[in-house]
Amino acid sequence: MASSKKLNSNIPEGQLELKWTTYRSTVHLVNPANKRSLEVLIIGSGLAGASAAATLAEMGYKVKVFCFQDSPRRAHSIAAQGGVNAAKNYQNDGDSVYRLFYDTIKGGDYRAREANVHRLAEVSGNIIDQCVAQGVPFAREYGGLLSNRSFGGTQVQRTFYAAGQTGQQLLLGAYSALQRQVGMGAVKLLARHEMLDIVNIDGKCRGIIARDLVSGKLERHFGHAVLLCTGGYGNVFFLSTNAMGSNVTAAWKAHKKGAFFGNPCYTQIHPTCIPVSGDHQSKLTLMSESLRNDGRIWVPKSKEHAQAIASGKMNPNDLKEDDRDYYLERRYPAFGNLVPRDVASRAAKERCDAGFGVNATGQAVYLDFAFNMKYKYGKTEATKKGIENPTEEQLTEFGQAVIKEKYGNLFDMYAQITGVDPYKNPMMIYPAVHYTMGGLWVDYHLMTTVPGLYALGEANFSDHGANRLGASALMQGLADGYFVIPYTIGEYLSEEIRTKAIPTDNEAFVKAEQDVNDRLNKFLNIKGTKSVDHFHKRLGHVMWDKCGMARNAEGLKWAIEEIKKIRSEFWSDVRVPGTANEFNPELEKAGRVADFIELGELMCMDALHRNESCGGHFREEYQTEEGEAKRDDDKFAYVAAWEYKGESNFELHKEELKFDNIKIAQRSYK
Amino acid sequence: MGGTTGKNINVTVKVWRQRNKNEKGSFETHDMKGVSTDMSFLEMFDVLNERLITEGKDPVAFDHDCREGICGMCSMYINGRPHGPKNAVTTCQLHMRSFNDGDTIVVEPWRSAAFPVVKDLVVDRAAFDRVIAAGGFVSVNTGNAKDANNILIPKPEADEAFNAAACIGCGACVAACKNGSAMLFVSAKVSQLALLPQGKIEAEKRVLDMVHQMDVEGFGNCTNTGACEAECPKSISLENIARMNREYVFASANEKK
Ligand SMILES: Cc1cc2nc3c(=O)[nH]c(=O)nc-3n(C[C@H](O)[C@H](O)[C@H](O)COP(=O)(O)OP(=O)(O)OC[C@H]3O[C@@H](n4cnc5c(N)ncnc54)[C@H](O)[C@@H]3O)c2cc1C
Ligand code: SF4
Ligand code: FES
Numbered sequence: 032m033a034s035s036k037k038l039n040s041n042i043p044e045g046q047l048e049l050k051w052t053t054y055r056s057t058v059h060l061v062n063p064a065n066k067r068s069l070e071v072l073i074i075g076s077g078l079a080g081a082s083a084a085a086t087l088a089e090m091g092y093k094v095k096v097f098c099f100q101d102s103p104r105r106a107h108s109i110a111a112q113g114g115v116n117a118a119k120n121y122q123n124d125g126d127s128v129y130r131l132f133y134d135t136i137k138g139g140d141y142r143a144r145e146a147n148v149h150r151l152a153e154v155s156g157n158i159i160d161q162c163v164a165q166g167v168p169f170a171r172e173y174g175g176l177l178s179n180r181s182f183g184g185t186q187v188q189r190t191f192y193a194a195g196q197t198g199q200q201l202l203l204g205a206y207s208a209l210q211r212q213v214g215m216g217a218v219k220l221l222a223r224h225e226m227l228d229i230v231n232i233d234g235k236c237r238g239i240i241a242r243d244l245v246s247g248k249l250e251r252h253f254g255h256a257v258l259l260c261t262g263g264y265g266n267v268f269f270l271s272t273n274a275m276g277s278n279v280t281a282a283w284k285a286h287k288k289g290a291f292f293g294n295p296c297y298t299q300i301h302p303t304c305i306p307v308s309g310d311h312q313s314k315l316t317l318m319s320e321s322l323r324n325d326g327r328i329w330v331p332k333s334k335e336h337a338q339a340i341a342s343g344k345m346n347p348n349d350l351k352e353d354d355r356d357y358y359l360e361r362r363y364p365a366f367g368n369l370v371p372r373d374v375a376s377r378a379a380k381e382r383c384d385a386g387f388g389v390n391a392t393g394q395a396v397y398l399d400f401a402f403n404m405k406y407k408y409g410k411t412e413a414t415k416k417g418i419e420n421p422t423e424e425q426l427t428e429f430g431q432a433v434i435k436e437k438y439g440n441l442f443d444m445y446a447q448i449t450g451v452d453p454y455k456n457p458m459m460i461y462p463a464v465h466y467t468m469g470g471l472w473v474d475y476h477l478m479t480t481v482p483g484l485y486a487l488g489e490a491n492f493s494d495h496g497a498n499r500l501g502a503s504a505l506m507q508g509l510a511d512g513y514f515v516i517p518y519t520i521g522e523y524l525s526e527e528i529r530t531k532a533i534p535t536d537n538e539a540f541v542k543a544e545q546d547v548n549d550r551l552n553k554f555l556n557i558k559g560t561k562s563v564d565h566f567h568k569r570l571g572h573v574m575w576d577k578c579g580m581a582r583n584a585e586g587l588k589w590a591i592e593e594i595k596k597i598r599s600e601f602w603s604d605v606r607v608p609g610t611a612n613e614f615n616p617e618l619e620k621a622g623r624v625a626d627f628i629e630l631g632e633l634m635c636m637d638a639l640h641r642n643e644s645c646g647g648h649f650r651e652e653y654q655t656e657e658g659e660a661k662r663d664d665d666k667f668a669y670v671a672a673w674e675y676k677g678e679s680n681f682e683l684h685k686e687e688l689k690f691d692n693i694k695i696a697q698r699s700y701k
Numbered sequence: 702m703g704g705t706t707g708k709n710i711n712v713t714v715k716v717w718r719q720r721n722k723n724e725k726g727s728f729e730t731h732d733m734k735g736v737s738t739d740m741s742f743l744e745m746f747d748v749l750n751e752r753l754i755t756e757g758k759d760p761v762a763f764d765h766d767c768r769e770g771i772c773g774m775c776s777m778y779i780n781g782r783p784h785g786p787k788n789a790v791t792t793c794q795l796h797m798r799s800f801n802d803g804d805t806i807v808v809e810p811w812r813s814a815a816f817p818v819v820k821d822l823v824v825d826r827a828a829f830d831r832v833i834a835a836g837g838f839v840s841v842n843t844g845n846a847k848d849a850n851n852i853l854i855p856k857p858e859a860d861e862a863f864n865a866a867a868c869i870g871c872g873a874c875v876a877a878c879k880n881g882s883a884m885l886f887v888s889a890k891v892s893q894l895a896l897l898p899q900g901k902i903e904a905e906k907r908v909l910d911m912v913h914q915m916d917v918e919g920f921g922n923c924t925n926t927g928a929c930e931a932e933c934p935k936s937i938s939l940e941n942i943a944r945m946n947r948e949y950v951f952a953s954a955n956e957k958k
Contacts, residue, residue: 102830104773105772164852165841166900177849207838309739316769447770447794448794513844514843608760
């Protein structure tokens, strides 16, 4: 297989370990005087956007930052809970850059690019250094050193964390750095602004059209380069752990103007989320993977017990050890409860589909802390206190205090949402949509197929292949923003020092604004009978049923037709109240859902064409006898990059994946 | 066992409507029938808005995003309390099981001179960003850092800094305060950085700059009523205000020297 001519990944020559070092010392630089006249537009203020904006401004570029929330500090990164990986080997447990690289490639089921992943592992340590220097209050040991925990898909402890609020603390660190530049006048902040199109001139991206969400006015902004740091598109499923506003609009607009979309079907379904409780539900809540450090996952061994528990006739705490099926420990003894997310999610679905679910809907399994609470932490604390024969009550009491310190905010969140006390009862969990590995295709420089247009963080098709390991998204977002783009953008901008700011009365800007304006009016003029949410929910159902945890050709074909119907009904029967010249959240939603509908179709097409199972993409037709994902490396060891050719029309381009440094094998966590 | 208490209740919602910052607002009343107690407060608003849209009316604008208590976006003043009747939760984490059948629920935006209303329940909190821009950071450029474990921080101090850093910037403290003071918010950031060795170097300049900006933005004075702490969804402690006052006195004295 050879890569498509339209895709040049621009991976530097040379030995894997030296590529990035060599690149950094030979990449073109832009001198300080020229930087001041080069403008960079950054869409998004999450970890990727805020870190890039702060760093580029520190280097001297003129930066504008856009976000749709009222403050950059509220980007969805704020909600990340569990932690951030780095190959520091502080625990002396055999970690190294190579091991993080290896775990990530394997975890991604051999569908990521070696050179990018290695670079990510190389800069991971610098991220922790930078964050600590900013005052990010990571968890510490009594000796004053940084503490670590384990995440899935690894056998070392390399995850740095701040209670269950790691994303919050990292983002506030990046936000502080960003605000420092805002205060110095190096960054202009445009909050409550939504990017609604990119503007290309002579084959290069030269700016954007944004809408001021308060006044409704459309604005034109010129930039020598544009960085999309706009996050993931999990909300195409309607219910997901993403924030309500997370969307694909920026990436999708770029896609329609020439940026190829990479692996759209690779979606991560996170195994530990609070189960759906009713039709009113607007979003799902994650219970961090870090809980799997101390929680054991089980369902009853017999259906009778499962039914008794589900109907409330039996208390799960009363079920004997022997009657419980710790199915992850049973199936995957080497990794146990810490198998990667895709594996854990499918195993939960398998048990529930077989009739062992523990709630009324049959779609829940237990995540149980009682064992570690009592026998791991309770015992240790008792020993510390000099109590030789602690009672069961004492063990529980001591253990609870430790669990509270480690996961207090998550336990509170669970109790708040379900009304059940997780200190006394095992948590009920079920898989939910969480993250999208797919995204805009980028080369080694993080540049899309449109020159001058970059994608960072979750918005790009990223370094995670077909499945992301926990605590690696925060790492990637910050790597892209703090340590990669500041170098790679120089390669492009060093050629742009003679480009004067293009006046925004240029016809390309005028036309793009007119198109955006027409579309907004179109939404408002349909004056149909159904709300935007109505269509979003319908789309979500189709996606979850047919393009979710398990997919098959028949279902996907049906979904593609169904989505076309949803689209035509949306465009003839949606009701968007209000006007375009005011603060109008429904109008914002309409635009996002219209883009989700188009994306949903492409996701199904991508899932249909990939006749193999890998990572989060599980095609029922392609599994081993034991029900594990079965890859087809001869035919599918490539990145699928789709080019937009018009409505429902996408052309596939392939980027071949070469594994020169890792032996490609069937992934095993047994 | 699903936590599905599964009850339905009827409530009356009196909600503030205001087209934009210049127009005057007023209350509008809606009867909400058969509300599941498992619903979150914002999901109840989703249902209301869905109804308003199908009736051809203008839905109620409110800020929200994460819906899990961390982004700080949601901001409703419910029955006279920011974020409603429960302590230590945000509006989005409030569930209808905290209300009774037949209740009337009054919902207003944050009210403070420094937070003008954008529309209905949505306010402009950009003043907070400007206070942070004035000094809520450590001046360290990317790439300047040394190995993270070279800075040892005693666990108790790290924990205390973390507790202060848990502020979500929602503004409930300002809304709760009769003076509209932002002391709790500002002191949380000042404290976090003053507690850590990385932040100590610029501590004096930071507290002076941030307090100055806070005054410029039109936030009121602190008269130690403690309402902010009581209403803060993240239980940010008043001790932070005490610490900031000490830092401020010390820094002003040094500045005069
Ligand atoms: C509940 C939860 C917990 C998680 N926990 C972890 C964890 O423990 N560890 C880990 O590594 N990862 C975790 N993740 C994943 C991780 O948080 C995200 O992948 C990552 O934060 C994404 O960062 P980002 O900068 O790419 O995008 P985001 O943080 O999503 O930021 C997107 C930005 O783009 C802006 N934006 C979007 N569209 C537009 C537009 N059209 N115009 C203007 N602005 C726009 C938004 O305003 C926002 O500022 C978690 C995810 C979730 C959902
Ligand atoms: S101190 Fe509390 S109330 Fe005030 S902004 Fe922070 S979290 Fe909100
Ligand atoms: S919506 Fe994020 S804190 Fe309430």
